[in-house]
Amino acid sequence: MKRIGVLTSGGDAPGMNACLRALVLTAHANELEVIGFQRGFNGVLDQEYQTLSPYHVSGIIQDGGTLLKSARCPAMHTEEGLKQAAANLHDLELDALLVIGGDGSFRGVLELAPYYQGKLLGIPGTIDNDVDGSDFSIGFATALDTALDAIDKIRDTADAFERIFLVEVMGRHTGYLAVAAGIAAGAEQIICPELASELDLDKIAEHVEQARKHRGNCSYIIVIAETMYPGGASALAVDLEQRGIECRASILGHIQRGGRPVGADRILATKLGAYAVEQLVQGAHLMMAGEINGKAGLYPLALTGDKKKQVDSYLLRWQQQVAQY
Numbered sequence: 001m002k003r004i005g006v007l008t009s010g011g012d013a014p015g016m017n018a019c020l021r022a023l024v025l026t027a028h029a030n031e032l033e034v035i036g037f038q039r040g041f042n043g044v045l046d047q048e049y050q051t052l053s054p055y056h057v058s059g060i061i062q063d064g065g066t067l068l069k070s071a072r073c074p075a076m077h078t079e080e081g082l083k084q085a086a087a088n089l090h091d092l093e094l095d096a097l098l099v100i101g102g103d104g105s106f107r108g109v110l111e112l113a114p115y116y117q118g119k120l121l122g123i124p125g126t127i128d129n130d131v132d133g134s135d136f137s138i139g140f141a142t143a144l145d146t147a148l149d150a151i152d153k154i155r156d157t158a159d160a161f162e163r164i165f166l167v168e169v170m171g172r173h174t175g176y177l178a179v180a181a182g183i184a185a186g187a188e189q190i191i192c193p194e195l196a197s198e199l200d201l202d203k204i205a206e207h208v209e210q211a212r213k214h215r216g217n218c219s220y221i222i223v224i225a226e227t228m229y230p231g232g233a234s235a236l237a238v239d240l241e242q243r244g245i246e247c248r249a250s251i252l253g254h255i256q257r258g259g260r261p262v263g264a265d266r267i268l269a270t271k272l273g274a275y276a277v278e279q280l281v282q283g284a285h286l287m288m289a290g291e292i293n294g295k296a297g298l299y300p301l302a303l304t305g306d307k308k309k310q311v312d313s314y315l316l317r318w319q320q321q322v323a324q325y
Ligand SMILES: Nc1ncnc2c1ncn2[C@@H]1O[C@H](COP(=O)(O)OP(=O)(O)O)[C@@H](O)[C@H]1O
Pocket: 009, 010, 011, 041, 071, 072, 073, 074, 075, 076, 077, 078, 101, 102, 103, 104, 105, 106, 107, 108, 109, 111, 125, 126
């Protein structure tokens, strides 16, 4: 193995740069050349790439975003796109491709596999944390802290005005961020796909009324995962007002994807970037480098999207049964 490629794909996540740094340093130590593709799989198709040396990744461990930029790439959903991507990788004489992204990007890798002769490896990088085979994905810890910082501030004004707030957090199909942020912010309600596939407005309203009966007028925060309500938290606020529950909606949005990675993300990213390259050298193929119980390990890429990983049911139950008011 002489030359490997790397790209960051899908939603960017804080810590992707730290991962690139570790990966390039480890490749250098193993006398491997690294080619970095721009804007996810688009860079492979458009042949936009650069050689990455330790010099290029020096001083980026603390930076949010990704040096290589990220994007979604619809062409990878076509056979033509997949064949072209494989041909371009072969032309560059790449022995392997490493993809830092979420389970969507890994599906892209699996689709590419029949056409590409080199080795393929994934590293989980998404704020959603919805990748099986790793307790945490790169970016989740930072996104959680960003959401918490915002919710704590909302709590201040909610306390002052004795107001009800709906705070919408990201997490396309899963509630990892909503549950973690809701628990850590001491939210009165958490609404996420794992708890309810459909929302019951009457139940939400009743919960608020019960809380106010127990505590009097008080701040009350509902953390809700995006996509839980048609039109989002703003539409839900309007519909709750019609039931006599006056509330404000706050949508945290893309600020959750930005910012300097927190220590936990830098450490995870460094571990997984280094481990992925070491495993490549050992011959790993069609695997993801993840971390379970603090230990780096390989997990089949084909299983990373199975959605078997669960949100913390212990904390969820506690929040619902004990801490609800
Ligand atoms: N089934 C698929 N076949 C081929 N490529 C895919 C597939 N699913 C996702 N991809 C590629 O991975 C990219 C990122 O996927 P996406 O689901 O948006 O993000 P994430 O990797 O963060 O989950 C897509 O834009 C596409 O290029």
